[in-house]
Amino acid sequence: MSRSTPLIQTIGLKKHYQLDKADSPALEGIQLKIFSGERVALMGPSGSGKSSLLNLIGCLDLPTAGQILYQDVDTSLMNDKKLSAFRNKSMGFIFQSFNLIPVLSVFENVEYPLLWQNLSSGERKARVAGMLEKVGLASFARRSPELLSGGQRQRVAIARALAGKPRLVLADEPTAALDQKTGRDIMELMTQLNEEEGATLVFSTHDPLVAQWAHRIIRLVDGKIVSDPTETANEQVRP
Amino acid sequence: MKVILLAWRNIFRQKRHTAATLLAVILGIAGLVVFEGFLHQLMGSFRDSTILSGIGHLQVASRADYWKKGEYSPYSYALADHGKVEQSLQHDPRVLSVFPSTGFTCLAGAGTKSLSLLVKAFPNSRMYFSQKTNRRADASQLVPDKFYLGHLEAGEEPDPLQTGELYLGATAARILGVRPGDTVTLMALLPEGGLNGRDFKIRGLFTSPGFDRYFAYTDYKTAMDFTLQKAPPVLHILLRHRQDTAGVAGELAVKFPQDHVKTWQELAVYYRQVNSMFTTFLTIIQAILMLVTLFLLANSMARSVLERRREWGTLRALGTPAPAIVVMVLLEGILLGGVGGLAGLGVGYAAAGVINLCGGLPFHNASQLLSVDVVPEASLVGVAVLPLLITGALAALAPAWQAVKTQPADSLRELA
Ligand SMILES: Nc1ncnc2c1ncn2[C@@H]1O[C@H](COP(=O)(O)OP(=O)(O)O)[C@@H](O)[C@H]1O
Ligand SMILES: [Mg+2]
Numbered sequence: 001m002s003r004s005t006p007l008i009q010t011i012g013l014k015k016h017y018q019l020d021k022a023d024s025p026a027l028e029g030i031q032l033k034i035f036s037g038e039r040v041a042l043m044g045p046s047g048s049g050k051s052s053l054l055n056l057i058g059c060l061d062l063p064t065a066g067q068i069l070y071q072d073v074d075t076s077l078m079n080d081k082k083l084s085a086f087r088n089k090s091m092g093f094i095f096q097s098f099n100l101i102p103v104l105s106v107f108e109n110v111e112y113p114l115l116w117q118n119l120s121s122g123e124r125k126a127r128v129a130g131m132l133e134k135v136g137l138a139s140f141a142r143r144s145p146e147l148l149s150g151g152q153r154q155r156v157a158i159a160r161a162l163a164g165k166p167r168l169v170l171a172d173e174p175t176a177a178l179d180q181k182t183g184r185d186i187m188e189l190m191t192q193l194n195e196e197e198g199a200t201l202v203f204s205t206h207d208p209l210v211a212q213w214a215h216r217i218i219r220l221v222d223g224k225i226v227s228d229p230t231e232t233a234n235e236q237v238r239p
Numbered sequence: 240m241k242v243i244l245l246a247w248r249n250i251f252r253q254k255r256h257t258a259a260t261l262l263a264v265i266l267g268i269a270g271l272v273v274f275e276g277f278l279h280q281l282m283g284s285f286r287d288s289t290i291l292s293g294i295g296h297l298q299v300a301s302r303a304d305y306w307k308k309g310e311y312s313p314y315s316y317a318l319a320d321h322g323k324v325e326q327s328l329q330h331d332p333r334v335l336s337v338f339p340s341t342g343f344t345c346l347a348g349a350g351t352k353s354l355s356l357l358v359k360a361f362p363n364s365r366m367y368f369s370q371k372t373n374r375r376a377d378a379s380q381l382v383p384d385k386f387y388l389g390h391l392e393a394g395e396e397p398d399p400l401q402t403g404e405l406y407l408g409a410t411a412a413r414i415l416g417v418r419p420g421d422t423v424t425l426m427a428l429l430p431e432g433g434l435n436g437r438d439f440k441i442r443g444l445f446t447s448p449g450f451d452r453y454f455a456y457t458d459y460k461t462a463m464d465f466t467l468q469k470a471p472p473v474l475h476i477l478l479r480h481r482q483d484t485a486g487v488a489g490e491l492a493v494k495f496p497q498d499h500v501k502t503w504q505e506l507a508v509y510y511r512q513v514n515s516m517f518t519t520f521l522t523i524i525q526a527i528l529m530l531v532t533l534f535l536l537a538n539s540m541a542r543s544v545l546e547r548r549r550e551w552g553t554l555r556a557l558g559t560p561a562p563a564i565v566v567m568v569l570l571e572g573i574l575l576g577g578v579g580g581l582a583g584l585g586v587g588y589a590a591a592g593v594i595n596l597c598g599g600l601p602f603h604n605a606s607q608l609l610s611v612d613v614v615p616e617a618s619l620v621g622v623a624v625l626p627l628l629i630t631g632a633l634a635a636l637a638p639a640w641q642a643v644k645t646q647p648a649d650s651l652r653e654l655a
Binding site: 089103113 | 241245248249252549550552553554555556557558559560561562646647648649651652
């Protein structure tokens with residue numbers, strides 16, 4: 001599969017944490033490219049650096065060394081305001097424990113990121129309603145997320161991540177807090193939306209069954225990529 | 240808008256400890272309201288009864304040192320243009336009454352006993368005593384155009400048609416061994432060295448704490464005749480509204496530049512001292528309350544911001560700029576302070592109402608147990624709520640910084 005400019009490219013990406021003055025390496029020279037429309041799984045055991053990598057890609061943390069380019073744009077040069085707007089417009093986030101805002105209703109949770117965009121209220125409401133329809137929660141719009149099951153909450157989170165039509169959706173262990181059947185439903189929904197909406201999806205998991213939903217599985221161990229089909233061979237990317 | 244909404248809803252989220260904090264703030268503010276209302280009413284009635292017990296809203300004299308030396312030795316202080324001053328105020332709608340007074344020192348003798356006395360003299364129609372004891376600290380029961388001179392222990396109220404009668408302090412009467420109906424002889428030293436003496440019939444005995452050992456009252460006309468004065472040394476002016484004092488004083492000063500005008504604020508020295516002491520006291524209590532509130536709110540805000548650590552990360556991941564989160568937390572503090580302040584005012588006013596229904600709060604003044612209604616000042620709304628908004632914002636400063644000082648990833652990390 002040949003693609004010209006990758007959506008995301010990391011160059012010599014390093015993340016070290018400072019733990020009681022001791023230096024604790026979490027990522028050691030990550031080199032990877034992710035292309036538009038791809039569905040990529042980051043797989044590895046707990047502590048292998050999956051979350052650290054997703055956080056760096058999501059501009060939620062600063063790398064110790066190295067660079068991340070978004071279609072050749074270097075976000076390390078952006079200030080908080082620009083970075084917030086960039087995250088808001090271009091990225092959607094899905095978290096292991098859903099991270100819905102408990103004081104907002106289901107509808108308001110999905111609407112929240114759109115409030116930071118220049119949308120008319122009519123368009124905004126229509127988009128939220130459309131997304132809730134797609135994730136099958138239209139009838140739960142007025143509910144508090146606290147009254148929903150885990151699977152339902154993650155659907156709300158998916159709707160929230162996709163409502164702003166981002167280019168990139170980042171999901172850190174999106175099924176780890178769910179039972180196997182619900183996890184499968186969530187992966188199915190994310191896959192379907194990835195195909196319908198054309199957003200690039202990068203998710204992490206330690207579960208091989210979950211990783212199978214990806215076009216491409218990048219394996220991490222101890223902060224290093226141990227296998228990445230795109231880098232190693234001219235392997236077909238589709239599963 | 241979105242920021243305000245989130246801040247507002249977040250206040251009522253950690254119900255338990257928000258409720259505990261709010262309760263403390265509300266009780267503090269309510270206590271302040273009741274205390275302020277009590278002091279306000281007590282000082283207000285003290286002020287009004289001071290004005291209406293021999294001072295008046297304004298006094299006009301011919302020389303400034305009259306108030307230092309002339310009150311009981313008025314011989315060189317004749318207010319020559321008193322007639323013009325009275326005339327100029329006669330049709331002023333702000334003025335209730337204008338009348339002169341004088342005073343003298345004398346020796347009082349009855350039988351074998353004698354005593355030196357200070358005698359004050361007002362027109363008969365401008366002074367009264369009372370047989371009822373006023374057990375409520377409430378000056379509205381005083382007559383607004385006359386002076387109340389004390390509690391009438393025995394005898395009768397002044398009769399406008401009678402002159403040459405004396406009201407003697409009860410303690411002085413006991414020392415002299417006289418009762419109403421008896422006669423005492425007063426002897427006064429006049430300016431030219433003459434000695435004048437005259438018999439006065441005692442019409443009544445009054446009690447007034449601290450005064451009834453040395454004081455006596457007679458009518459103005461008799462006193463002027465007795466001391467051979469032609470013009471009164473001073474005029475008292477009683478106004479319809481206390482607030483007009485400065486205005487009337489200013490106009491008099493312009494119209495009668497040769498005379499001297501003093502306001503009740505200048506004349507009521509004791510009231511001023513007590514009032515400034517209570518005001519200082521109240522300010523200190525307010526400051527302590529604000530400090531305690533600051534501490535309570537800061538503690539509550541710090542906790543609730545810490546508990547929501549992951550949420551700040553989420554909000555920032557979703558594209559909320561850090562300054563918006565700072566504003567959100569500050570607003571939460573401000574709203575918390577405002578809610579506490581308003582609710583505290585509400586509870587305070589309600590408590591004041593209940594206390595008043597039950598007859599007010601007790602207060603022991605020099606002579607008796609008074610009951611004081613709790614009447615908070617309306618301006619207290621500003622005094623209590625505004626600093627609380629600021630306190631709320633101050634309390635939220637550190638937590639707000641706490642919410643955004645880390646990278647979003649650090650806020651988002653699962654707590655181990
Ligand atoms: N904030 C942090 N401070 C110190 N060490 C951290 C921090 N976050 C992660 N680590 C360490 O970095 C390594 C990678 O962690 P993480 O990226 O969370 O891995 P994964 O998501 O694959 O479990 C682990 O050894 C973890 O203990
Ligand atoms: Mg992880």
